[in-house]
Amino acid sequence: MDKVKEVLKKNTMLVALIIVTVIFSIGTGGKLLYPRNVAILIGQNSYVVILAVGMLMCILTGGNIDLSVGSIVALIGAIAGTLIVNMNVNIWVSIIVCLLIGILIGVWQGFWIAYIRIPAFIVTLAGMLIWRGVALIVLNGLTINPFPENYLKLFNSNxxxxxxxxxxxxxxxxxxxxxxxxxxxxxxxxxxxxxxxxxxxxxxxxxxxxxxxxxxxxxxxxxxxxxEGVPTILIILLAVVLIYSYFTNKTVPGRYIYAMGGNEKAAKLSGINTNKVLFFTYVNMAFLSAVAALVCVARFNSAAPTAGQNYEMDAIGSCFIGGASAYGGIGKVSGVVIGAIFMGVLNNGMSIMGVDTNIQKVVKGLVLLAAVAFDVISKSRKK
Structure with missing residues (x-):
């Protein structure tokens, strides 16, 4: 019995995900788990998983977050649309350019956060405004579409x-x-x-x-x-999850991130270059935002000025719901995936049931608050 309790305690959100899935399956008359809806669920939440993996690494460094990811998605999407649709640049060259620009954005933000030590909240809040503004300038307020079929097949085929x-x-x-x-x-x-x-x-x-x-x-x-078979986007997501799971669990730089989140001063005294670790996490976050942007423009077949709105909230919510600590140092990539699926099931289930959009926001907000409250209360009891 004690072993069962221990297993349930370690997998609280997984159990919660199963319960919520069953509830919505019953509530929708089984429609939630129709093959088409499952495929849609994977596609709709692909960007959340990608962004949440990057956001987890920011949170691990000490509860830091990145508010600019939605705006970076909009900007990279705008650049991709300009290159691929308007200028007919080769799609592979365009993808490389977009990823490099994403990395440069990360270098810019990471410099101010890691080396000048301006709080991440302020730098990324500024980034949220800056990159959204640049995206609007690039698009001139217009939507670019449609994307060529060979680009769409990279992300939307099976x-x-x-x-x-x-x-x-x-x-x-x-x-x-x-x-x-x-x-x-x-x-x-x-x-x-x-x-x-x-x-x-x-x-x-x-x-x-x-x-x-x-x-x-x-x-x-x-x-x-x-x-229609296994979506290619699912293979991409599996690659992201496996690579970052290995990186955080099996590599020295990955363990440095956890060490910094546990106690930055102690990590610094032990010889870890905490500035470099913090810098890397924000460069990586911007890189994954660029990847998410490429996925999003393929899914929506357009680059729009409004793209990426509230994406940062979805990513942050997935991390905390998936077990990441608000104080840093605790969290797993697998937990983030569970958190993202949980959010996706909530969204799809309530949409199929015809729940008002405003009520959906209230429910998601309460779920996020409950997840963080659970983390805080659990820590206070241990102390």
């Missing part, structure tokens, strides 16, 4: 089925391979723990986790197989 049939077999194979890789990694992790003399995870717990994960993945794969 992995083609190598078999022919009424259901996409390739999607099921991708799901099965994902399950095998996950189980293999868990087994390797347990073997390494034994070799190093650590207490390994119990076989029963490992088996339970593997079964649950495999069931969820195969249900998702089957659902997508009944629609």
């Amino acid at each position: 992995i083609p089925d190598i078999f022919s049939g009424s259901i996409n077999i390739t999607a099921l194979l991708i799901g099965a391979i994902s399950c095998i890789i996950y189980i293999a990694l868990q087994v390797i992790k347990r073997i390494n723990a034994i070799k190093k003399g650590y207490e390994p995870e119990k076989v029963s717990m490992l088996a339970a986790k593997s079964i649950v994960f495999s069931v969820v993945i195969m249900v998702l794969a089957y659902t997508l197989a009944k629609h």
